[in-house]
Structure formats: structure tokens, C-alpha cells
Amino acid sequence: MRGASQAIPVLPWAMAAPLQVLPLAPVSAALTALARALATAHPGLFGRLGAHGTKRFLIDPTDLPIVLLLDLSAACPSVTAWRAAPPADCRIAGALAALLGLVHGAFDGDALFFSRDLTIEGDTAAALALRNAIDDAELDLVAEAAALAGPLAPPLARLADIAELATGVALRRRDVCA
Numbered sequence: 001m002r003g004a005s006q007a008i009p010v011l012p013w014a015m016a017a018p019l020q021v022l023p024l025a026p027v028s029a030a031l032t033a034l035a036r037a038l039a040t041a042h043p044g045l046f047g048r049l050g051a052h053g054t055k056r057f058l059i060d061p062t063d064l065p066i067v068l069l070l071d072l073s074a075a076c077p078s079v080t081a082w083r084a085a086p087p088a089d090c091r092i093a094g095a096l097a098a099l100l101g102l103v104h105g106a107f108d109g110d111a112l113f114f115s116r117d118l119t120i121e122g123d124t125a126a127a128l129a130l131r132n133a134i135d136d137a138e139l140d141l142v143a144e145a146a147a148l149a150g151p152l153a154p155p156l157a158r159l160a161d162i163a164e165l166a167t168g169v170a171l172r173r174r175d176v177c178a
Helices: 013-020 024-041 096-103 109-114 124-137 141-148 150-167
Strands: 056-061 067-071 078-082 090-094 118-122
Touching: 024 078, 024 141, 056 096, 056 124, 090 096, 090 124, 096 109, 096 118, 096 124, 109 118, 118 124, 141 150
Parallel strands: 056 090
Antiparallel strands: 056 067, 067 078, 090 118
């Protein structure tokens, strides 16, 4: 796990630019499907949030032209992409590489917060509960997405490996031997 003292990779503009014009409904549908698959594959993930299990989390990748609303207030989680921030209980903001690195265990959340590479506004207890739940689940978003991709899983995994190598953004969880 890296601390925030190491440089956080910057997402190339060419990878973020399509989101300026891409319709957000398909992005939202794909991310909601992924969130629901995560809830099924890791049943304790959202349950571990306890009293914060009905919160709305705004995930703000500051180097992308969109924000993501993780809404846990309904029976099933949903993720909606927005061009402008909707109301939420908590906002978690940082570079996409920092946010993904946090999910995949490549960066230490406390180090990101204290170095100001990660900003938390609103219900900080909810943000901490979400972080702890994600840490415990040891998620690998590429593996989870590949499980949904059916016959497209192998090319998706190869594409993710190429993108990770080219950008330095942690797109997968890597086991680190102590």
C-alpha cells in the first residue's frame, strides 16, 4: 500500500474527454449493475454500513467531467452519473487514481486525506463507514466487471491491464506479500 507521499497518477485527458459528450444513462446503468453485483457477491459490503446504510454518497473524481451518486436509500444500490453535483449526505472527492487506488488498497485512505489528495464533506462518519466496508471487502473492480461481461471478460481484463500499465492507475487489487 502506498502513502500519499508517492505521486498519484494523472488520468490522461484523452481517457476523460469522452465523458463530456457520452450519454450518462448507459454509464449509470452499467455502474448500477456493477454496484448490485457487488452487493450480491459481497453481501456484507453495504450491510456493514450500519446506520449509514441508507445514505447517498457523492463520489467526485475531480479529473473527470462527471460525478457519481451512490444511493443506498432504496432496497438495491444505484449509481447515477451526473454532470453537476446532486444533493448527497456525503461528498468524497479526489483524483480518479486516488479513489480507485483507495478501493483497490493501493493507497492509504488516511494518508490521502491528510495530504489533501482526498476531500470529505458532509457526513464524515458515513464516509468512514463506507471506506471501512470497502477495505474489508477487498474489492477488485475489474474482476467484478469481468464477471458481468460474459464472453467479453477476457478482452475486458486485457484492456484493463493495458490501461493500468499505460496510466499507472490501480484498476485492480494487487496482493502484496508482507
